[in-house]
Amino acid sequence: MSEPITVVVTGAAGQIAYSLLYMISRGEVFGKQQRINLHLLDIPPMMGVLEGVVMELGDCALPLLNKVVPTSDPAVAFKDAAAAFMVGAMPRKEGMERKDLLSANVKIFKVQGEALDKFARKDVKVLVVGNPANTNAIICSHYAPSIPKENFTAMTRLDQNRAKYQIASKLGLPVDAVKNVIIWGNHSSTQYPDAKHAVVTVNGASKSAWDAIGDAAYLQGDFISTVQKRGAAVISARKMSSAMSAAKAACDHMHDWWNGTPAGEFVSMGVVSDGSYGMPKDIVFSFPVEIRDKKWSIVQGLSIDDFSKGKLDITAKELLEEKDEAMAVCNQD
Numbered sequence: 001m002s003e004p005i006t007v008v009v010t011g012a013a014g015q016i017a018y019s020l021l022y023m024i025s026r027g028e029v030f031g032k033q034q035r036i037n038l039h040l041l042d043i044p045p046m047m048g049v050l051e052g053v054v055m056e057l058g059d060c061a062l063p064l065l066n067k068v069v070p071t072s073d074p075a076v077a078f079k080d081a082a083a084a085f086m087v088g089a090m091p092r093k094e095g096m097e098r099k100d101l102l103s104a105n106v107k108i109f110k111v112q113g114e115a116l117d118k119f120a121r122k123d124v125k126v127l128v129v130g131n132p133a134n135t136n137a138i139i140c141s142h143y144a145p146s147i148p149k150e151n152f153t154a155m156t157r158l159d160q161n162r163a164k165y166q167i168a169s170k171l172g173l174p175v176d177a178v179k180n181v182i183i184w185g186n187h188s189s190t191q192y193p194d195a196k197h198a199v200v201t202v203n204g205a206s207k208s209a210w211d212a213i214g215d216a217a218y219l220q221g222d223f224i225s226t227v228q229k230r231g232a233a234v235i236s237a238r239k240m241s242s243a244m245s246a247a248k249a250a251c252d253h254m255h256d257w258w259n260g261t262p263a264g265e266f267v268s269m270g271v272v273s274d275g276s277y278g279m280p281k282d283i284v285f286s287f288p289v290e291i292r293d294k295k296w297s298i299v300q301g302l303s304i305d306d307f308s309k310g311k312l313d314i315t316a317k318e319l320l321e322e323k324d325e326a327m328a329v330c331n332q333d
């Protein structure tokens with residue numbers, strides 16, 4: 001067993017955390033030999049609920065759980081953090097766009113960025129889940145200047161998993177037969193789910209998902225809109241936003257960041273743009289990445305046709321607008 005690492009989960013009394021805490025504590029992210037000190041942050045009115053979550057974690061009798069620290073103080077929560085799941089934020093209700101949450105949620109990420117800067121390890125890996133996730137991540141990074149920008153990421157893995165599931169279902173394949181589907185841009189309805197580089201394994205042979213499906217109208221139409229609107233569809237059905245699937249995606253994202261991606265495979269993550277694929281710099285944009293030694297790099301050289309370029313430009317424009325609005329909100333104080 002290794003020395004314990006400190007893992008922070010914000011929004012720890014909420015619905016995503018309820019699934020996420022169990023998966024992390026079972027060793028599904030950092031491995032079955034890695035002991036964990038879980039730091040659970042929520043707001044003061046939720047401390048009673050959080051106490052119940054702590055009781056249940058104890059009652060799960062999880063051998064990897066070294067210590068659980070419930071708190072409403074960011075200074076306590078982020079102390080020595082090696083990894084942070086930033087879930088705590090308001091979810092949207094039916095009829096809202098995720099960016100409608102911006103003014104309420106962005107200030108949370110300013111305060112927590114400042115706390116990460118002061119109290120976390122300088123190599124902390126930060127995954128922003130709370131919406132609008134990409135813009136909250138750029139704000140968090142902005143207010144944590146002593147931590148490298150590369151350490152701040154936003155979650156588009158749920159969109160990737162949704163896209164993978166759509167392709168697998170269309171072809172009647174298991175989900176693990178589908179690889180390298182890409183989510184470009186914002187975790188919003190402007191995101192671009194791109195199947196052009198995806199591959200599928202059929203009867204032991206690898207082939208292009210595009211050719212296997214053989215229906216460009218679907219792949220440029222219903223496939224894209226289904227993935228873009230899946231969050232809203234879940235809200236409409238459940239009257240609450242996705243939680244189990246979001247927790248699973250957060251684990252997948254951090255798992256791959258910690259452990260790396262298999263050769264020839266890439267995953268999508270919102271990362272601070274370096275201008276790759278002609279996208280604006282210094283926004284958190286979802287790109288395909290490969291990961292080695294706990295460091296991601298954007299996959300270069302993928303062909304982008306005019307259809308794709310148009311989609312990338314739309315989502316980049318939205319991210320630039322969101323960033324301006326978020327900075328204006330933060331500068332009000």
Ligand SMILES: NC(=O)C1=CN([C@@H]2O[C@H](COP(=O)(O)OP(=O)(O)OC[C@H]3O[C@@H](n4cnc5c(N)ncnc54)[C@H](O)[C@@H]3O)[C@@H](O)[C@H]2O)C=CC1
Nearest residue numbers: 011013014015016042088089090091129130131155158246
């Ligand atoms: N990026 C993605 O793919 C996804 C993002 N989300 C987003 O994740 C966020 C959380 O969703 P749920 O867990 O369903 O919401 P929830 O409402 O069940 O839980 C949120 C928790 O955050 C807490 N919180 C609020 N302000 C806080 C602060 N300043 N510090 C610490 N905790 C704070 C709340 O008290 C609550 O316990 C929402 O913004 C939601 O839209 C949800 C699904 C997928």
Ligand SMILES: O=C(O)CCC(=O)C(=O)O
Nearest residue numbers: 092098131231232241242
């Ligand atoms: O759609 C939302 O705003 C809530 C959850 C979410 O981000 C998602 O399900 O993709």
